[in-house]
Amino acid sequence: MARVGVMGCGAVAEFGHLPAIVGTPGLELVALFDPSASRVNAMSERFGGTPFTDPGAFFAAKPEAIVVASPAGTHLENVLAAAERGIHVLCEKPLAMNDDDAQTMIDAMASAGKMLFTGFVYRFSPVALQIKKWVEEEIAGDIRSLRLIYDWDLHGQWEQTSDGKWIESPRWRGRMLEGGPMVDCGVHQIDLARWWLGGEVLRYDVAAAWVSDYEAPDHVYLHMDHEGGAHTMVEMSFTYGHTAAEPAPIFTYDLIGTGGVIHFNRDGWRLDVRHGQGTLVAPGASEKNFPGMYAAFSEALRTGEPGMMPSGRDGLVATRIARTATETVSARRSSSMNPH
Ligand SMILES: NC(=O)c1ccc[n+]([C@@H]2O[C@H](COP(=O)([O-])OP(=O)(O)OC[C@H]3O[C@@H](n4cnc5c(N)ncnc54)[C@H](O)[C@@H]3O)[C@@H](O)[C@H]2O)c1
Structure with missing residues (x-):
């Protein structure tokens, strides 16, 4: 043990x-x-x-x-x-x-x-593992375009105290001060794209919107070109329903290949691939799998081999892309607001 x-x-x-x-x-x-x-x-x-x-x-x-x-x-x-x-x-x-x-x-x-591992728990979701297998089998041909979207409210910007007062959620504020949605959540999607494609990110660009008043953007569009020619767009938001009583987040993966499209929608946990022979539906699942990650962690500790565990370098690369993209777009915004 x-x-x-x-x-x-x-x-x-x-x-x-x-x-x-x-x-x-x-x-x-x-x-x-x-x-x-x-x-x-x-x-x-x-x-x-x-x-x-x-x-x-x-x-x-x-x-x-x-x-x-x-x-x-x-x-x-x-x-x-x-x-x-x-x-x-x-x-x-x-x-x-x-x-x-x-x-x-x-x-x-x-x-x-x-060993140093990064907790990229999305990799261990049965959905992510099925997609990895489908990409390797080329079930949708050669994957050339990925569209990974997670627009949500980060549990809401405002919360009510026990005496009925509305205050800004410390979690919402904390995550915006730590870098916002691309740094906090988008690192999972950046990691998935690198892992599914097996191709390093060669260059990236970014655009963003500020729905709230923090320095970091709260709605970010990241574009990455991978080794091998594929392109990934990651869209991440913390202001999609952040003031709504009934928020309705969007969480989807699309992998577009020369022979079809792999699609996952967390609403209804629907995972399928549409190709020349028809449509194949696979079981859906939550995007996170802590038990799966710990099974791999336990095996790594037993054998001394990392196996499927995401490395410290995987953590560094995803965080670097997310942070640089966020800083680039924030600097661009402040120079356009203060041109002199
Ligand atoms: N992978 C995921 O699904 C996922 C989900 C949420 C958060 N996270 C990440 O997990 C981390 C923690 O997030 P959280 O939502 O649990 O935050 P949290 O604020 O709910 O909890 C953090 C805890 O750490 C404690 N703490 C403060 N300083 C500490 C220190 N120096 N050493 C040890 N503990 C300390 C706090 O007292 C608190 O109990 C963050 O890096 C966050 O991005 C990952």
Whole structure:
């Protein structure tokens, strides 16, 4: 059994990492760390593992691998603390706040001789795996164009306090300050495009809109040219229904090939491929699969081989593209608003 510790016991740990860790053969949840005592105690009571609010005491519990599920700005310090102690890491996306920090993490883990993985959980969805298989089998011919869209409200910009006051959601504000939708969510789509096509991104361009008043754009269109000639458009929004009582998000994948079209619509979990012989429908699924990612993580810890796990470099590349694109379009906007 591999002894696993979790740093950061917030939303994604609660709905994704912790239930998957305790349900995965080969993994034992031994320690939890969070600066919030109430949070770490609540998660420990529910999922097990000893709770700590002091990182030194957490590491003294001797985890062999840790999961970093803390806010993006704290990933660097947590990964470096694990590298110093020779502990494998699975780190949430976005890997880091900038390229230098991501490279520092990769180098520190490599010097420690330990594995660093990025939590690109979309890869493990049965839908993403089926698409990967179809692309490799060329069921829709040679894929030349990808259109990956996720327009949603990030759970709404406004929320009501217990005394009935409306305030801006700290989560909405936090994610916009960390870089907005392309950096927070779009990194998954950038990773999928690279992984499905197996072709590196050679160049990219970006356009965006500002529906809210943050520095980062909240509705972003990213265009990437891949090695081999394919093109990907990723559309990501946090302002699609962000003020609506009944938001209706759009989540679709389209892969357009010389012999057909692969289409996934999360509404109704519909996955199909339309080609010369007709239409083939495959079972749909949620876009995330934490148990699937942890099965691969457990296998990587057992064998010492990364297998299907997304690497630190995968995290660096996707984050670099998302951040540079966001910064480019933000700079373009401020120079056009202040031409002198
Ligand atoms: N893959 C996914 O599906 C997915 C979904 C949501 C969030 N995320 C990512 O997971 C990370 C956490 O997001 P969240 O929504 O759970 O945030 P959150 O704000 O709900 O939780 C973060 C937790 O980390 C704790 N924390 C703060 N500083 C810390 C530190 N230095 N070390 C350890 N813990 C610390 C906080 O007290 C809090 O409990 C982010 O990187 C986010 O982008 C991924």
